[in-house]
Amino acid sequence: MNEQPATTVEPVTLSPISRGRARPQGSRRELVAWYGMRVTGVALFVLALAHFSILHFIWDPAEQTAEFIATERWNQIFWRGFDWLLLMTVLFHGFIGMRIVVRDYIHRERLREFTLIMLYTLALLLLVIGTQVILTLPMRGA
Amino acid sequence: MLFRYRGREGMIAWAFHRLSGVGIFAFVVLHVIDIYLVGGNPELYNEILTFYASIPGRILEVVLGAALLYHALNGLRIVIIDLWPRMTVYHRFLWWASWAIFIVVGVPGALIILRPVWLPFLQQIGLVS
Numbered sequence: 399m400n401e402q403p404a405t406t407v408e409p410v411t412l413s414p415i416s417r418g419r420a421r422p423q424g425s426r427r428e429l430v431a432w433y434g435m436r437v438t439g440v441a442l443f444v445l446a447l448a449h450f451s452i453l454h455f456i457w458d459p460a461e462q463t464a465e466f467i468a469t470e471r472w473n474q475i476f477w478r479g480f481d482w483l484l485l486m487t488v489l490f491h492g493f494i495g496m497r498i499v500v501r502d503y504i505h506r507e508r509l510r511e512f513t514l515i516m517l518y519t520l521a522l523l524l525l526v527i528g529t530q531v532i533l534t535l536p537m538r539g540a
Numbered sequence: 541m542l543f544r545y546r547g548r549e550g551m552i553a554w555a556f557h558r559l560s561g562v563g564i565f566a567f568v569v570l571h572v573i574d575i576y577l578v579g580g581n582p583e584l585y586n587e588i589l590t591f592y593a594s595i596p597g598r599i600l601e602v603v604l605g606a607a608l609l610y611h612a613l614n615g616l617r618i619v620i621i622d623l624w625p626r627m628t629v630y631h632r633f634l635w636w637a638s639w640a641i642f643i644v645v646g647v648p649g650a651l652i653i654l655r656p657v658w659l660p661f662l663q664q665i666g667l668v669s
Contacts, residue, residue, distance in 0.1 A: 413618075413621070415631055416631070417554040417618070418557075418622055436619050436623065439615045439616075440616070440619060442612070443612045443616055446608060447608065447609070447612055450605060451649075454601065454605065454653050455649065455652050458593070459589065459601065462589060463589060465582075485572070488568055492568055495565065499558065499561075499562060524568075524569065524572045524573075527572065527573070527576040528572045528575070530579070531575055534579060535579045
C-alpha cells in the first residue's frame with residue numbers, strides 16, 4: 399500500500415455506463431455526497447423545472463417587478479416555502495457538484511483548498527441572504 | 541475532439557452535463573443575489589428585470605432553459621442507471637429518449653419565451669391580429 403499524503407483527495411471515477419460519478423467505495427462522507435446528489439437531483443427535477451416553467455410560461459418575465467413578487471408570487475406561505483426548498487436543494491446540489499469540478503481541474507493543493515473555502519463561503523452567504531429575503535419581504539398583497 | 545473520441549454517447553453526455561451544470565450554477569448565484577435585491581434595493585432589481593425581459597435577455601433564458609432541461613433529463617438517466625442496474629441494457633434507448641423529450645418539450649418552451657421576437661413579425665405580415 400502506498401502511503402499518500404493526508405491532503406491528497408481521492409480521484410473521482412466515472413461509471414462506465416451512466417457516465418455519472420461511480421458509487422464511491424470506502425469513504426462514508428463521499429457516499430453520503432453521492433446519494434445526496436441523486437436525491438437532490440430528483441427533487442430538483444420537480445422543483446427547478448416547475449419554478450422555471452411557472453416563471454416563464456405562466457408568467458412572463460416582463461411582469462415580474464419587485465411589486466409582483468411582494469404582492470403576487472410570494473403572497474402565499476406555500477410559494478415562499480416552495481422557493482426556500484428549491485434554494486436549499488439547489489445550493490446542496492450546485493455546491494457539491496462544483497466541489498467535484500474544482501477537485502477535477504485544480505491540481506495545486508493550496509489553490510484547491512483556497513478555492514473550496516471560497517466556494518463554501520459563497521454557499522453560506524447565498525443561504526443566508528436567500529433565506530433572509532424569503533422570511534422578511536413583507537406580504538403586501540391580498 | 542468531442543465527437544472523435546471513442547467514448548461515444550456517454551462521453552458527450554458527460555461533457556454536456558458538466559458544461560450545463562456549471563452554467564446553471566453561475567445563474568443560480570446571480571439569481572439569489574438579484575432576488576435578494578427585491579427586499580434590499582427594488583429599483584436596482586427592476587432594472588435587472590428590464591434586461592431579463594429584453595430580447596438578448598430572453599435568448600439567454602432559452603439557453604438557461606435548455607441547460608436546465610438537458611441537465612435534468614440526463615441526470616434522471618444517470619440516476620435510473622445507477623440505482624436500477626437492470627436498465628443498463630437500455631442505456632442507449634434512455635439516451636435517445638432523453639433527447640426526444642428535450643426537443644418535444646424544449647422547442648415549444650423556447651417559442652413561448654421568444655414570443656416578443658416572432659409575434660410582432662407575424663402581426664406585421666398579417667398572419668395573426
